[in-house]
Amino acid sequence: MQIILKDVQKYYKVGKDKLHVLKNLNLEIESGEFIMIMGKSGSGKTTMLNLLGFLDKLDKGQYFFEGHDVSHLGENMRSEYRAKHVGFVFQQFNLIDTLNVFQNVEIPLIYAGVKDKNKRKELVEKRLFDVGLSEKALSYPNHLSGGQQQRVAIARALVNNPNLIFADEPTGALDSETGIEIMNLLKELNNKGTTVIMVTHDHDMTQYASRVITLKDGRFIKGD
Ligand SMILES: Nc1ncnc2c1ncn2[C@@H]1O[C@H](COP(=O)(O)OP(=O)(O)O)[C@@H](O)[C@H]1O
Ligand SMILES: [Mg+2]
Numbered sequence: 001m002q003i004i005l006k007d008v009q010k011y012y013k014v015g016k017d018k019l020h021v022l023k024n025l026n027l028e029i030e031s032g033e034f035i036m037i038m039g040k041s042g043s044g045k046t047t048m049l050n051l052l053g054f055l056d057k058l059d060k061g062q063y064f065f066e067g068h069d070v071s072h073l074g075e076n077m078r079s080e081y082r083a084k085h086v087g088f089v090f091q092q093f094n095l096i097d098t099l100n101v102f103q104n105v106e107i108p109l110i111y112a113g114v115k116d117k118n119k120r121k122e123l124v125e126k127r128l129f130d131v132g133l134s135e136k137a138l139s140y141p142n143h144l145s146g147g148q149q150q151r152v153a154i155a156r157a158l159v160n161n162p163n164l165i166f167a168d169e170p171t172g173a174l175d176s177e178t179g180i181e182i183m184n185l186l187k188e189l190n191n192k193g194t195t196v197i198m199v200t201h202d203h204d205m206t207q208y209a210s211r212v213i214t215l216k217d218g219r220f221i222k223g224d
Contacts, residue, residue: 001066001085001163001195003029003052008061010047021047023218025061031163034190035197036206039215045199046168048215052197053086053166054078083112087157089167093149095141095156101128102137105156112160127155131185147178154185158194165189167198171205183208 010022021044029035037045050056051063054073062071070081087108095104105124114120128134131151141149150170157165167186171179187208190196198205206212214221 001031002064003027003164004062004064005052006062006064008051008058008063010044010051010056011059012047021218022051022058025218025220027213027220029195029197031195032190032193033195033197034187034208034210035195036209036212037197037199037215038201038203038206038212041201043215044218045201045215049166049168049197049199053088054081055088083108083160085162085164087160087162087165089150089153089157089165089170091169091172093141093146093153093173095149095152097141100138100140101133101144101152104141104152105159108156108160123159123161124155127159130158130189131155145178146174147181150174150178150182151185154182154189158189162194164195164197167196169199169201171200171202 005025005027008022008025009020012019012021025048037048039045047056051058054070058071062069064070065081065085073081096107102124105127106120109120109123114123125134125137128137131154133148133151133155136144136148141152144152165186170186171182174182183205186196186198198209
């Protein structure tokens with residue numbers, strides 16, 4: 001897994017105006033990294049993650065994913081890339097309240113067209129075990145703590161065995177102790193080989209990163 005961004009730009013249309021959010025981003029990410037993207041609110045962190053994770057399109061520049069130019073994929077191809085290669089974890093967990101834990105984690109497999117029910121069961125159970133929630137398979141999200149809900153979201157992000165996880169402020173809605181648990185879990189996954197790209201504005205989180213990148217005024221201002 002390798003990612004290269006070359007002179008990437010992104011605009012939003014706001015009424016008649018164009019909001020130039022990302023101005024000339026250049027970045028290379030190698031397999032196995034744990035990247036943290038920092039920057040003030042409104043600096044374009046989520047926008048960048050959405051581009052990298054095939055949720056949105058760039059306006060200028062190039063995006064190479066594993067050597068393929070994916071700068072201008074259409075919606076269908078982007079869905080395919082999302083289903084095959086990446087997992088997402090969000091600040092607000094984004095679980096479906098009417099489905100139980102097992103069913104929430106199973107969703108990406110259904111999207112990816114895994115038809116064999118037993119195969120899906122095996123994969124979901126493996127991931128629930130990995131996040132320590134085997135016992136909660138039949139529970140519903142609103143009966144779980146915030147930390148447990150985020151674990152479910154991580155299991156869901158992992159179930160397709162992606163080589164890349166995008167996490168947008170995954171500890172933002174959690175108390176600090178639970179946040180540390182979630183960070184330890186992400187770090188453990190990273191140690192097993194999953195590349196993690198995480199957005200945060202919490203400096204305490206940077207200790208988990210192999211590299212920190214800061215966005216300001218649509219550009220990176222430092223990397224270490
Ligand atoms: N869909 C959108 N339409 C218009 N403006 C947007 C949209 N999404 C984000 N923005 C604007 O783009 C800028 C960057 O937003 P965002 O990427 O969410 O920043 P961050 O995640 O760093 O807080 C902000 O000024 C925000 O208001
Ligand atoms: Mg954001």
